[in-house]
Amino acid sequence: METLTLVVDGEEVVLTQSPRRECSNRDSPTREGGDRVLVPVHAFSEALGAEAKDLNGNGSLAVCKADLCIPLSEEETVSIEGEVFAYLSAFGKELGLQWQLADATLTVRTEGRVATGLAVGSRPPVFELPDLLTGSTVSSADYVGKKTVFFVWASW
Numbered sequence: 001m002e003t004l005t006l007v008v009d010g011e012e013v014v015l016t017q018s019p020r021r022e023c024s025n026r027d028s029p030t031r032e033g034g035d036r037v038l039v040p041v042h043a044f045s046e047a048l049g050a051e052a053k054d055l056n057g058n059g060s061l062a063v064c065k066a067d068l069c070i071p072l073s074e075e076e077t078v079s080i081e082g083e084v085f086a087y088l089s090a091f092g093k094e095l096g097l098q099w100q101l102a103d104a105t106l107t108v109r110t111e112g113r114v115a116t117g118l119a120v121g122s123r124p125p126v127f128e129l130p131d132l133l134t135g136s137t138v139s140s141a142d143y144v145g146k147k148t149v150f151f152v153w154a155s156w
Contacts, residue, residue, distance in 0.1 A: 001080075004037070004106045008047060015043040017083045019106050037101055038078060038085040048110060050095065052084075063091045070094045 003018040017040040041061055045052040050065035061084065062071040076090035088106075092099060098109040128139045140150070 007107045013047050037088040039088050041084045041086045
């Protein structure tokens with residue numbers, strides 16, 4: 001296995017164990033989603049602001065970020081020199097990562113992540129609902145810049 005240099009969002013990141021290329025045949029195609037890149041689960045997750053969690057105390061791992069957890073199967077993990085590695089393709093796309101393997105450099109972009117919610121101060125999407133008393137249409141755009149409370153209820 002060949003060790004790789006890791007670059008995340010344009011900055012080189014040094015981990016306790018470097019990512020690995022499973023096969024050193026540089027003539028074979030390498031594409032995002034290929035399963036030839038192994039990353040040290042705990043250190044790589046931490047570098048991305050995620051966390052590797054032990055599931056049920058039986059050695060099964062999941063990579064978690066915010067409210068999203070991707071469980072890793074036994075086939076998707078490998079122990080190398082006492083460290084647990086996982087195929088990047090096993091959880092990378094689900095975390096919204098984009099990656100490219102060129103020569104001995106693994107370049108990972110995190111900007112492509114899907115937003116999981118609104119931040120404080122963010123403007124919500126515009127929506128319209130009927131006023132329950134008058135029946136006229138009320139738009140959330142009418143309340144931009146005003147202190148407003150929207151009470152929403154759902155049966156599920």
